[in-house]
Amino acid sequence: MYCPNCHAPMSETDTRCKNCGYMPVIDAEVVNEEVHDEPIRKTINKGMETMENQEGLKTIFKVLLILMVIIFPIFGSLVGIFIATHFMNDPYSYEKRAFGRTLLTVSIIVLILGILFCCISKAFGFLSYLLFGIF
Amino acid sequence: MIDKVFSFFGKAFCHTIAERSLVADGITFSVCARCSGIYISAAIVFIYFLIRKRLKGNKPPSILSTVLLAIMLLPFMLDGLTSYMGLRESNNLLRFVTGILGGLPLPVFLTLITNFDPKGENTKPIIKNVFELIFILCFVSFLGYLCYNNLLGYFIPQVLILLGILSIYISLLYMVYSIVLKKKKIAIKLSFITFFVYCIIVNFLRIMMR
Numbered sequence: 001m002y003c004p005n006c007h008a009p010m011s012e013t014d015t016r017c018k019n020c021g022y023m024p025v026i027d028a029e030v031v032n033e034e035v036h037d038e039p040i041r042k043t044i045n046k047g048m049e050t051m052e053n054q055e056g057l058k059t060i061f062k063v064l065l066i067l068m069v070i071i072f073p074i075f076g077s078l079v080g081i082f083i084a085t086h087f088m089n090d091p092y093s094y095e096k097r098a099f100g101r102t103l104l105t106v107s108i109i110v111l112i113l114g115i116l117f118c119c120i121s122k123a124f125g126f127l128s129y130l131l132f133g134i135f
Numbered sequence: 136m137i138d139k140v141f142s143f144f145g146k147a148f149c150h151t152i153a154e155r156s157l158v159a160d161g162i163t164f165s166v167c168a169r170c171s172g173i174y175i176s177a178a179i180v181f182i183y184f185l186i187r188k189r190l191k192g193n194k195p196p197s198i199l200s201t202v203l204l205a206i207m208l209l210p211f212m213l214d215g216l217t218s219y220m221g222l223r224e225s226n227n228l229l230r231f232v233t234g235i236l237g238g239l240p241l242p243v244f245l246t247l248i249t250n251f252d253p254k255g256e257n258t259k260p261i262i263k264n265v266f267e268l269i270f271i272l273c274f275v276s277f278l279g280y281l282c283y284n285n286l287l288g289y290f291i292p293q294v295l296i297l298l299g300i301l302s303i304y305i306s307l308l309y310m311v312y313s314i315v316l317k318k319k320k321i322a323i324k325l326s327f328i329t330f331f332v333y334c335i336i337v338n339f340l341r342i343m344m345r
Contacts, residue, residue, distance in 0.1 A: 021254055074212050078205050081244065088195040088251060098253035100195075105314065108244050111208075112307055115237075118219055119170060120337065122150035 021094030062099055066106055073110045080107035141165040141293050144300050146341055147334040157227060157282075159289040166296055168227040169215065172234020173241075174299025175282055175292060176275050180242040181302045183271060184261070192261030193250035196243065199265050204240040207272070211237025228283070235279040238299065239272060245306040249313065305330055 001010045008019035016023045069080040080103050087100030145151055145165025155167040164171050184190045196204065211233040218225040246261050262268050282292040305326050312322035 016256075019254060074216055078208060078212070081208075081240075082201055082205055085195050085201040086198065088247075088253075088257075089198070094253055097251075101248060101251050101253055104244060105248050105310065108241070108248060109307065109311070112241070112303065115173070115215075116148060118215065119149045119167070122152070 021092075021097065023092060057096060057099055062103075065103055069103070069107050069110055073114045077107040077111045077114070080104070080110075138162075138165075141297060143338055144297055144334060145170075147337040148300055148304070155227065155230065157231065157292075159282075159285045159287075159292060162289045164289075164293060164296065166300075167230065169211075169230035169234040171282070171292065171296055172231040172236075172279065173211075173238035174296040174303070175279060176235045176238030176299070177241050177303050178295040178299035179275050179278055180239055180271060181298070183274070184242060184246060189259075189261050190246060191250055192246055192259045193252060193255070193257040194260045195247060195251065195257070196262050196268075197264070200262055200268050203265060203268055204243060207236040207240055231279065231283055235275060236272075239275055241303055242306070245303070245310060249306065249310050301330075304333075 001012055001014075002008065003010050003017040003020060003022055005022035006017060006020040008017055010017055065080065065083065069076040084100045084104035084107060087096040088104065090096040090100070142151075142165050149166035149170040151165065152167060153163050155169075156163045156165075157168050157171055158164070166174065181190075184192070195201075214225055214229055214233040217223050218230075243261055250259070251257055262271070278287075281287045282295075308326035308329050309322050312325045313319055316322055316325075
């Protein structure tokens, strides 16, 4: 059996592709048939939601989030941490989890460098205040 | 001798203004009150993770835990920002308390970023639930209280500060290098080298500018 998304090998018992995180919930043959059974219909609807989630995030949205964290380091990094953790908890979309990790990395780096440069700029006086004051 | 080691690392990461630093047994700490709080808190959390075997945790905290961690960072940011911009004058107690709160979430997120695998299941928890987070907060606050009131003397808080500095910055560097290079052994070596080179450069610049 192969992953329908990335074509990596999968075993029959895998609920998620180990390579891309895709969850092949829907059996294509089942989708094509008219289904009257309520539990099966619910499973298919859940599967459709999964497919929608797997569409991922728009690039402009990602860029704006990263810029928000960098331009507004204090509250931007807080919001960034919150959104990143939310994305990382997404069980369906590999793209969201990967971006969540990137966003959390940027937020924590900005936060720690902000603390560091605020402290160090005080020690070095006016010149470094100009250099690092943006943090 | 040991004082010089503390001072070497302190000067690399803090302004070390004496009036803003805590004093224990008649000796001023190597970093300011806010940094003391951050690094003591971070060191205790890292030690807790080490004892509870959570350093390999990769499961993101729940939304409720994340909200609590973000709330902990907020007073620290507000106090630091308003004081830095000259809007108000903070005091050492406020700096230390907000530092303790601000230092606690850092090891959680650093551990998470280092171990989280977007392709994997990520089932090993770093913090199991909100109650564990509150327990850690109470424990850190208690030890912070002991440090602030000089009940642990000079040496123990200073060692915790040093451990906090090492753990935060080496974790941060390791995190960046391991993401960029994808080779853990080289990332560890590079992290230590970068850390010590940075310390030497900043100390050298501070001597030059004296």
